Amino acid sequence: MKKVLVLSAVLASALFAANTDEALLKAAKDAGLRALPATQAEVDALLKEIGVTPNQFTVEKAELGKKLYLEPRLSKSGIISCNTCHNLGLGGTDGVEAAVGHRWTANPHHLNSPTTLNSVLNSTQFWDGRAATLIEQAKGPIQAEPEMATPAELAVARISSLDAYVAEFKRIYKDGVTFDNIADAIASFERTLLTPSKFDEFMGGKLDALSKEEKAGLKTFIDKGCAACHTGVNLGxxxxxxxxxxxxxxxxxxxxxGDANGMVKTPTLRNVTKTAPYFHNGAIWTLEEAVKTMGSVQLGIKISDKEAKSIINFLGALDGKIPAISYPEFPASSKKTPKPEL
Structure with missing residues (x-):
């Protein structure tokens, strides 16, 4: 009889846990949270759903875009690439408060470099939301004087001076090397920078994917109202x-x-443990302080040390698997290649 009672208690406890987990999953979905897309076709569908026009993806474009993302000759100095400020080994960021670009120039507005990981799934790009797509976004830093400082014409001239690139562009694009195609290729590569995590497994119905502490943190995250802004597939x-x-x-x-209305692009919380410092100006260096600051600034509440720790436990579950990126061998510069300008 005692064994029966113990077994019944165990089964009842397991059933209660399962019901609780299902309720948490439902609460997360009701808050707008969702799993990452698993394929590029799903990326297209999600972008259309959030009002973003996707570019046409191919593996060949992404491979070319990877080289261009890492190509320093797209900068006027010849030493800065997209990866300088959006380092894929540093969570897609640079680890400093304000981005540093051409001639060691710090961003004039003291803006922090957002991560490029999962950035294709943002509904808008840049802190002020001035770009709707990754193609538009890719053109900005290349041309911006405090960043890569390369006019579009110079970028095209540099790439067009390298026969291997010219041949690759001709295979992929009817009109060969153009600034639009350079940006399209980079955007195609960035579409591959998705980082699936155990949170995505949980959102897909694997209820044991998260630990007890991570589930408690997710509940705190939702209950405190964090998901009001950090929502959607990117939690931002x-x-x-x-x-x-x-x-x-x-x-x-x-x-x-912010923009003309004082609005600011909410940063994604995916891989947030790897992307310090935080906020648009990189002024906060710890997640604990960031969480508490969000409570007071955005929600008008005091988040306790215990609550902050709980939320941070959940945020750790958003750390995903970063795609393995092999560093390419670039084509050698030719006599036609415009010289670096320091």
């Missing part, structure tokens, strides 16, 4: 109001005030 990536309930203590670091 859309334009949201900032300083909703209070003043950001480091608002005077840089002069960025």
């Amino acid at each position: 990536g859309s334009m949201q109001a900032f300083e909703v309930a209070g003043k950001y203590q480091f608002a005077n670091v840089g002069d960025f005030k």
Whole structure:
């Protein structure tokens, strides 16, 4: 009889846990959270759903785009690449408060480099949301004087001076090397930078994918209202109001005030443990401080040490598997290649 009672208690406990987990999964979905797409066709479908026009993806484009993402000759100096500020070995960021570009110039608005990991799934690009697609976004840093400082014509001239690139572009694009095609190839590569995590397994119905502590953190994250802005497939990536309930203590670091309406692109929380420092101006270096600051600035609440720790436990479950990227061998410069300008 005693064994029967023990077995019954175990079964009841397991059933309660399963029901609780299912309720948490439902709450996460109701809050707008969702799993990463598993294929490029699913990426296309999701982008259309959130109002973003996808580019036409091919593996060949992505391979070319990988080279261009890592190609330093796309910068005027010949020493800066997309990977300089969006280092794939550093969570797609650079690990400094404000991006540093051409001639060691810090971003004039003291803006932090957002991650390129999963960035294709943002509904908007740049902190002020001025670009709708990755193609538009890719053109910006290449041409911006404080970043790569390369006019479109120079970028095309550099790539067009390298026969191996010219041949590759001709195979993929009817019109060969153009600035639009350079950006399209880079955007195609960035489409592959998806980082599936155990959170995605949980959202897919694998209820034991998260630990007890991570599930508790997810519940705290939802209950506290964090998912109001950090929602969707990227747990961020859309334009949201900032300083909703209070003043950001480091608002005077840089002069960025958002778009014309004071809206700011909410950063993705995927791989957030790897992308310090935080906020648009990189003024906060720890997740604990970032979580507590969000509570006061955005939600008008005090998040305790215990609650912050719980939420951080969940955030760790968003660390995903970063695609293995092999470093390419670039074609040698030719006599036609425009010289670097330091």
